[in-house]
Amino acid sequence: MSLTSLDATLWLAFVWLAIGGAGFLAPRNYFYIARVLFPLGALVGLLLAGVALDAVFHEPVSRVLPLGLPDLPFHARMDALSAFFLLLTGSVAAGISVFAGGYFRHGEQGTLPGLLCFYYHVFLASMALVLVADDAYFFMVAWESMALSSFFLVTTDHRHAEIRRAGYLYLLIAHVGAMAILMCFGALQGGTGSYQFDAMRAVQPGPVWGTVAFLLALFGFGAKAGLLPLHVWLPEAHPAAPSPVSALMSAVMLKTAVYGLLRVTFDLIGSPVWWWGVIALSIGLASALFGIVFAAVQTDMKRLLAYSSIENIGLIASGFGLTILFRGFSMGPLAALALTATLYHCINHAFFKSLLFLATGSVLHSTKERSLGKLGGLIHRMPWVAWLSLVGTLAIAGLPPLNGFVSEWLLLQAFLFTPGLPHAYLNMLVPVAAGLIALTAALSGYVMVKFYGVVFLGQPREAKLAEVQDAGLWKRAGLLWLAGGCVALGLFPLTVIGLIDEVTRPLTGFGIAGQSAASGWLYLVPISAERASYSPLLFLLVTSLLIAIAWLGVRLFYHGRMRRSAAWDCGFPYLDSRMQDTAQGFGQPVRQVFEQYFRVEQTVPSPFDPKPRYAETASDPLWHWLYLPFARGIMRATGLVTVLQRGRISVYLIYSFVTLLALLLFVR
Amino acid sequence: MGEMTFLLASPLVGAVVLALFGHRRYAAEVNVAFSALTLVAAAVLTEKVIEDGPAILLWEQFFVDSLNVFLVALTAFVAMTTSLFSRPYMRIEHAHGKVTDAGLRLYHSMYQMFSFTMLVVLTTNNLGIMWVALEAATLTTVLLIALYRTHASLEAAWKYFILCGVGIAQALFGTILVYFTSEKILGPGVGALLWTHLDAVKGQLEPTVMSLAFVFLMVGYGTKVGLVPLHNWLPDAHAEGPTPISAVLSGLLLNVALYALIRFKVITDGALLAASDGGIPFASRLMMGFGLLSVVVAACFLSRQKDIKRMFAYSSIEHMGLITFAFGMGGPVASFAGLLHMTLHSLTKSAIFFAVGHAAQKAGTQMMDEIRGLMQINPTVGWGLMLGTAAILGMPPFGVFASEFLILTTAIAQQPWAAPILLFALGVSFAAIFGKVQPMVFGETTAKRLPHPPALVPVFTHLSLVLMLGLYTPPYLADWYRQAARLIG
Amino acid sequence: MLHFLSLHAAELINLCASLILLIAFAMLAQRKILALINLFAAQGLMLCVSTVLVAFVSGQAHLYWSALLTLVLKVLLLPWILHRLIRKLNVKWDVETLFNVSTTMIVGIVLVILAFNLVQPVSQLAGAVTKSTLGIALASVLLAFLMMITRSKAVPQVVGFLAMENGLVLAATGATHGMPMVIEFGIALDVLVGVLILGVFFFQIRERFDSLDTRHLEKLKET
């Protein structure tokens, strides 16, 4: 009896739970929790990634656990799709956990470190279990445990009302989403009454039930992923949570939603209809654009990253929609291309977003400041964090030769094939959608310059920033691991695609790595060499060579003389840090261009104001158009119902009387 | 046989003893001891039924099968843990001067009496005695609800008495009608009211009379279950009585009333089967309607609550509605789920009331706006409330999710129209309850220390059982539920 | 005499039943508490008589016991308790303002028709002697219900509750020749205990609210 990868995964998840439980042994001992348990958790993550890496290349294995409902015990299954996402989970979690070992050094206010350790590892374990669950019940249990544990993590510092509010909003939307997912499974069981995924795979749902299931899945998983219009929790919850948790949520938890979408659409439903793709694509594009435009006007660095997560999830959803489109028209290889781009972006986003969240965590930890308007110049005081987050910044902006570029490149390549769609309108409109992707990518560059420039460059905006310390060794190690991941994923796309191939082949019947491998190990060739190719390694090599030559050349032919002096600034002598652009100022052009999409509230001082103050908030219009009216509607409806209970006993007796009479007449 | 006598005798003797010594310092311990004795008897009885199967005892007036023995075990268990909780709780109330010595005597005595009446309802084979005992259960609790003698508690008790009394009078009419038809087949006398006999001849009972009778029973016992629109006594009674009583009302009495309804449903279904046209049986349709209405209306009320106990009372209405709906759907899975949900709701809701009781004592008020930051001053109370709330809202891995999962998935398969309504209502109540509990548990505190240490063992015992049932149902328990579900059909 | 009884038992039973119904109507319209209690006692008496008649006709010995129980409880004990109560509570001469008596009466008549209609298929199954009593019983239950709805004072509400109980006993004796004795005793005990508890309650309510008007009991409600 050999240990299968599935068993190993389940055991590792269990070890995570055990580590969480071990936190209760000495709940106040920071050293024990941060320096022993968290690194252990990281090790488990690493092992999990190893197991998953192996499992990607193997046949699916499944087993039944002696837990769960009497007639529906927990079924677990490991196939390439699960393994891929487990790989993502394990590898990212390893970095985040190492970082957390340094982050929770002083402990978060409001919650015991032991408790925090418990939530954290339960969160990790439940994410791993979501990925291997093979029946609706197990899936839902893991899914909701994930929501609950992350809710507690978000509300770690629950003494602030806005954090509590964020946690509430988060859990509420997660719960509503979970209900939709539950209904989706209900629609999928197709009257068999069996809630095992195997049974759902075997049943071919009719077009109506299939559509219902897909839309419910899109709603449910979209709520977790933060797709429009269910994104509102994301920019609230991410800033509220401690940074390693934001990182974990953004990097891994959002991906479990993507996993769920892929699982339901391509595995359980099995035969998607093309127009589902149009829906997913539209929502994805809307989310992407919305997310990045809002990211541009944020003044809180974690909110900014949260909106950027919405953008990235939007891109992933676009890729997903494109995959359905191709799949629906039986264009297998192109579906594989789009799916590869989607999955690639998933893992990329996991790495660079967690890197950046952890970087903000370091900054927050050192400066106690989250607002962009009070940071600046940290590259001098925190060089490690600054340089490592530069990698993340460049990656998330989709710049070569880092990883973000590869997946966006693949996605755009996939878009360029859409004129071949056998549908009159789609083949015209979808290629144009590529323009929106391009706009989003360019805007993300804008946002990232703002983020990096305001936080790390320029002069410190507050005096206290002069004393901040750089991140400690544990944090550096975590950041280094993730930054290394960004670089490696960017430089060796062929290896990654080889992995992803194992996933796309069962789901779409095709893979793109074979084609690529035929063109040599150096080049990424998704379809054919004439069509497009990209070699990040060569790219990096030549760029570095050119930099080296330029530098050496200058040194060789001229000199290296240098003199430090005050900044010139066009000769203006009274330069101070307040003259730099603020975060608001930097976002102003975007705000102006997209003005009608924001709800902007400005207070502009009069020209004669002795102490002029300028305030501006750009809030989410969807909140005002959708959520508030909905909540008001519910309250109004419930208000009507309360009329039923006014305290008079005669009236209550009338209710009983009338009910009795009505039923008696009914039974006649 | 012996166990049965013991099971009923223990609380009865307890009631008498405590009627005499209920005000003494050790009364609470005596109360616990009698509850523990009852629990032991229930355990032995359960053990016996599991081994030997159903049994008819004591001149056929009592019988146990897997359906009621599980409720007996649950009732004895929750009554026991509640007595544990009530020990410090009532002491604190006494110390705060809310209860007099006489009040304590009444409380302890009636507590045992209440256990007794519920156990009689559950174990009796005689549908008439069932009615008598259920009415007696109302009578024993009505004084407890008025224990504090405040305006509000008197009002609540009055409403409780009148509404339940009137309601249960309808149930008597229904019982008379059942007797009216069964007497024709079984002959006059006690035999015609024995459930086992009725069950044997249910196919021959006159369908017209049975459906008429079921309407009366539905309205009658439904009032006690707290089904909308017959529920109006419930939130008042839960909110104004002492918290241990709220816990047993919510956790046990509602179950017991529902149990009575189920027994009649089995017979009615049997009687109407011959005449039915193959559609949904009449009784099932009625129960589904009431269940659905209760869930929806309770969800609406939930979102407007200010009093914490009142809110959880509405939550009980909601869950009772859900269980009624499940039994209404029928079939092995739904009935199984209904029974499981009964168990879990009982355990969870009583645990919540335990936590709520201490929370309210700490804050000195039941108004949710004034209870803040429980986590800070007494983390265990805060956690009890938080986890209990998470459990009752159907968050996995707690067991309530398991039963809700089964009920909802069956609803999707069998009554697809109802599933979205149920889910929407559950969503609204989630938003309502969680939104109110969270600020109470988290944040800066307003609470103060209590004169006696709170009893939180019951809370966490219940919650760990609920947690276990969410992840793992022991095989014997599952078999037991299955058998019981088969009895319900 | 006995001969006459056996010949005309059915008519007599129906007469008693009708009287019960009539008294129920009278209670519906009665404003005075004292009179209400007396009417209740009269209704109990009628019930007792009809039970004896049924016992005589059907030869069910336990019905005599049942009749005795009714006599002791409904005719003597409960009215006595109620009398004592209203004296102690000093509400003996209380007069209640009722909501439009004629409307209430019309509703009552509708209820009677409804009740007869409803039990008609069931009555077919009943023995010849008690054919119409079931309808009357249901009608008096519903009328008592209606009375409870229209009253706002506590004591009349309780009297209504007890009148409802009378209707149920009528149903039991009329339609089924009485429930088994165990049950009858149980029901009687419940009613007695209930009234005692209510008695305690009246005092408590009076003590708190200075009134027995249930319109003071409207604080607990949803807003």
Add this chain to the structure above:
Amino acid sequence: MTSAAGLAAQFAELILAVLLAPMLTGWVNQCRAWLQNRSGPGVLQPYRMLLKLFRKEVVLAHNASPLFRIAPYVIFACLALSAAIVPTLSTDLPLNAAADAIALVGLLALARMFISLAGMDVGTAFGSLGARREMMVGFLAEPALLMVLFTASLISHSTSLATIVGTLAKNEFVIYPSLAFAGVAFTMVSLAENARIPVDNPATHLELTMIHEAMVLEYSGRHLAMIEWAASLKLFVYSCMGLALFVPFGIAEGGDSAGILLALPVLAAKLAVGGALLALIETLSAKMRIFRAPEFLGIAFLVAVLAMLVRVLLES
């Protein structure tokens, strides 16, 4: 994919681009001077300036971080590489396989990112103002450029620049309406990207209007030289890209040296005409207010999207 001749051609092209780029800038300035009735400093003026800057010592602000010092080299390398990717003389370029049109846009974005970050580094009002404006221009121009390239790649079913140019050069007698739209968009984008009138004025130091110059205000000495050189390279790259897309004739196919030798004077001629046209546009138009720039670029983006739509609607 690679051949010795290809490598040689690639290398030659790179060297040529790096060496000739300042001359193009000089030529445009000279033309502009002529059009404005000035005598002009001559086409070699940029070289003199670079030489002067190289000789001067670097004066670095106290606050400048290492990023500030690295950025010029990175920017220079990025633009040099993009010059190597764009087919100027021949379509048989080994680096073409390493980076296609999308990667080229990415490369230009990388350079933009670094220059903006460098602009923000010292923490002066002008630096961040310039960076902000540069990124504003970028986020609108970049997708427009990508759309232009997509239109071309939809024609040739490839995003590889070499293939695009090869295809376009071969089908010289087919007229693509989409390319006309794309051309308009491309021109607008190029003007903005190269800090030209009407979006920016390379000759100004008036804080209200400048973009590029605001960012590089703190640079001096060899750093400034690298940046100026990179700016010249950028103009060169854009010009060559435009020529390759819209006037692709005369570019050698394959790596034969004869073809390359022939392509060289053709390129020079095309660049000369293009530079003159640029100078003409600059002379004829007025500098826009900075707030108008998004509109200008938005139009460019829409025209580029239109080009793509036309391509899909009318030509397939």
